[in-house]
Amino acid sequence: MASASSATPDTLPAWQTLKHHAETLQHVHLKTLFGTEPSRWESFTRQVAGLTLDLSKQRWDDDTLEHLFTLASEAGVPSAIEALLSGKRVNVSENRPALHTALRLPDDATLEVEGEDIVAAVHESLAQMERLVSRLHAGQWRGATGKPIRHVVNLGVGGSDLGPLMVTHALADFRPKDIHPVEVHFASTMDGSQLADYLSRLNPETTIFVLSSKSFTTIDTLSNANTAREWLLSRLTQHGATPISAELVVRQHFIGVSASPEKMTEWGIADDHQLTFWEWVGGRYSLWGTIGLPIALVVGMANFREFLAGAHAMDRHFAEAEMAENLPVLLALAGIWNVNFLDIRAHSILPYDGRLEYFAAYLEQLEMESNGKSVTRQGQPINYSTCPVLWGQLGPNAQHAFYQLLHQGTQPVVCDFIAPLKRYDEVEDPDTRRHLKTQHRLALANCFAQSRVLMLGDDALEDDGPRPEHKRYRGNQPSTTVLLDQLTPATLGSLIALYEHKVFVQAVIWDINPFDQWGVELGKQIATDTQKIIDHEGDLSRMDASSKGLIEAFWASEQE
Numbered sequence: 001m002a003s004a005s006s007a008t009p010d011t012l013p014a015w016q017t018l019k020h021h022a023e024t025l026q027h028v029h030l031k032t033l034f035g036t037e038p039s040r041w042e043s044f045t046r047q048v049a050g051l052t053l054d055l056s057k058q059r060w061d062d063d064t065l066e067h068l069f070t071l072a073s074e075a076g077v078p079s080a081i082e083a084l085l086s087g088k089r090v091n092v093s094e095n096r097p098a099l100h101t102a103l104r105l106p107d108d109a110t111l112e113v114e115g116e117d118i119v120a121a122v123h124e125s126l127a128q129m130e131r132l133v134s135r136l137h138a139g140q141w142r143g144a145t146g147k148p149i150r151h152v153v154n155l156g157v158g159g160s161d162l163g164p165l166m167v168t169h170a171l172a173d174f175r176p177k178d179i180h181p182v183e184v185h186f187a188s189t190m191d192g193s194q195l196a197d198y199l200s201r202l203n204p205e206t207t208i209f210v211l212s213s214k215s216f217t218t219i220d221t222l223s224n225a226n227t228a229r230e231w232l233l234s235r236l237t238q239h240g241a242t243p244i245s246a247e248l249v250v251r252q253h254f255i256g257v258s259a260s261p262e263k264m265t266e267w268g269i270a271d272d273h274q275l276t277f278w279e280w281v282g283g284r285y286s287l288w289g290t291i292g293l294p295i296a297l298v299v300g301m302a303n304f305r306e307f308l309a310g311a312h313a314m315d316r317h318f319a320e321a322e323m324a325e326n327l328p329v330l331l332a333l334a335g336i337w338n339v340n341f342l343d344i345r346a347h348s349i350l351p352y353d354g355r356l357e358y359f360a361a362y363l364e365q366l367e368m369e370s371n372g373k374s375v376t377r378q379g380q381p382i383n384y385s386t387c388p389v390l391w392g393q394l395g396p397n398a399q400h401a402f403y404q405l406l407h408q409g410t411q412p413v414v415c416d417f418i419a420p421l422k423r424y425d426e427v428e429d430p431d432t433r434r435h436l437k438t439q440h441r442l443a444l445a446n447c448f449a450q451s452r453v454l455m456l457g458d459d460a461l462e463d464d465g466p467r468p469e470h471k472r473y474r475g476n477q478p479s480t481t482v483l484l485d486q487l488t489p490a491t492l493g494s495l496i497a498l499y500e501h502k503v504f505v506q507a508v509i510w511d512i513n514p515f516d517q518w519g520v521e522l523g524k525q526i527a528t529d530t531q532k533i534i535d536h537e538g539d540l541s542r543m544d545a546s547s548k549g550l551i552e553a554f555w556a557s558e559q560e
């Protein structure tokens with residue numbers, strides 16, 4: 001991948017060219033670019049797989065793009081794409097491939113990785129997932145007391161939570177009709193607050209838990225699982241006249257999803273209630289396989305397969321399209337330009353569709369856990385910026401929260417606006433449909449208005465009278481708009497794959513490994529040490545003054 005040579009990107013000729021080129025564009029306002037190039041929409045907009053990507057409001061011109069394509073070539077992007085998709089060991093620090101794209105290959109495809117065709121195994125794991133989904137949807141999965149299951153609580157965190165949470169929320173309209181109703185819930189936080197809420201509301205007889213953890217060692221998830229198991233055992237083993245065995249309760253009320261079947265067995269998950277996947281699927285890329293069980297439970301297996309097909313369409317485009325037409329490459333290059341040449345290090349994700357409420361949270365992990373790195377793939381410290389700080393929330397709500405900073409603050413921020421073109425066609429009642437469609441138009445008007453105001457500043461106003469300084473908008477904030485023809489399983493699949501590949505291309509150019517997350521490990525280790533001290537099993541005197549003070553404050557609270 002990056003650099004066929006060992007040169008860091010900032011020493012590549014195109015990087016130097018871009019630095020000089022940026023000086024010529026640094027002070028050119030976006031409104032000037034639109035004034036001099038009226039065909040920017042045609043030049044900088046591309047459509048693929050139900051998505052329209054509008055990059056015309058980036059602070060760049062045709063020359064910028066040409067230089068960026070040269071940079072991508074010099075950094076080895078085309079060969080890196082090939083290496084990723086063909087299953088080379090692109091995750092160098094863990095010495096393994098990153099094959100989330102294999103999870104969405106159609107069943108007639110073949111992909112030989114290190115001498116083995118993995119497509120059949122992928123489809124067998126989907127078939128196994130389908131069998132569990134069908135049992136639940138048919139009302140045939142019975143709890144330990146014999147009642148059909150009505151609630152499924154996913155216990156997972158990070159990639160074992162955020163992807164399924166985001167997609168189940170986004171695609172809730174696609175629930176199949178005529179199935180036994182099963183509601184899906186998510187509990188991730190180690191403090192137990194989400195779980196405690198479910199335990200206070202749900203009936204243990206009709207509730208099962210999905211213990212979702214690639215490693216099956218994540219303390220957040222295991223602590224929730226242990227609490228859930230105790231809750232079930234205390235409620236169900238003594239239920240009715242005949243005692244029910246603990247083994248039966250655990251068997252009937254837990255499904256495990258993990259890359260470690262041994263650990264699932266050790267924990268007590270029955271063999272036929274285990275879904276597995278592979279070490280070569282990164283946690284934050286795992287929603288496409290068995291970690292996607294909650295998605296399949298909400299939308300049904302047919303829609304889940306549509307979701308995979310949408311992602312696969314984007315994979316093929318990523319593999320086959322020229323750089324100038326390639327959506328993930330273009331989106332990545334816009335990011336590189338902003339971060340490394342315009343020095344814009346804040347990035348906001350702003351969907352204008354309530355169904356995408358968790359999309360920003362999902363992307364925060366995808367982008368920042370992947371590309372929040374500061375050493376090259378060869379382990380050398382780097383001296384250029386990598387992943388920007390990325391955050392977001394639903395655009396309409398953010399308008400009344402942090403848009404003030406976007407419009408009049410001192411930070412340059414790049415924004416991604418995301419919206420579906422069509423909405424509410426399926427609403428049966430004509431009056432309600434008409435009203436909701438009006439609301440959709442309102443949301444789109446706001447979405448388009450915000451990117452325009454961010455670009456033009458107060459020049460967006462026709463009346464150009466004098467304005468006091470506190471009412472001035474400087475504009476010139478770049479943005480991208482992604483339009484979905486409509487939000488469907490397929491277009492959502494394409495959208496997620498677009499961002500996954502964007503992250504990969506950026507990593508190639510930055511010469512970093514997007515598939516490991518060593519920075520998270522130290523925190524876990526120190527937390528284990530700290531827990532020992534809090535539990536009076538470690539040496540407090542080793543701690544710094546602040547940590548010591550915090551622990552003593554906690555101990556004092558326990559005495560009250």
Ligand SMILES: O=P(O)(O)OC[C@H]1O[C@](O)(CO)[C@@H](O)[C@@H]1O
Nearest residue numbers: 158159160213214215218283520
């Ligand atoms: O699925 P697991 O192994 O429980 O991990 C959960 C999450 O924890 C992380 O390893 C980070 O702590 C993520 O990368 C991962 O998605």
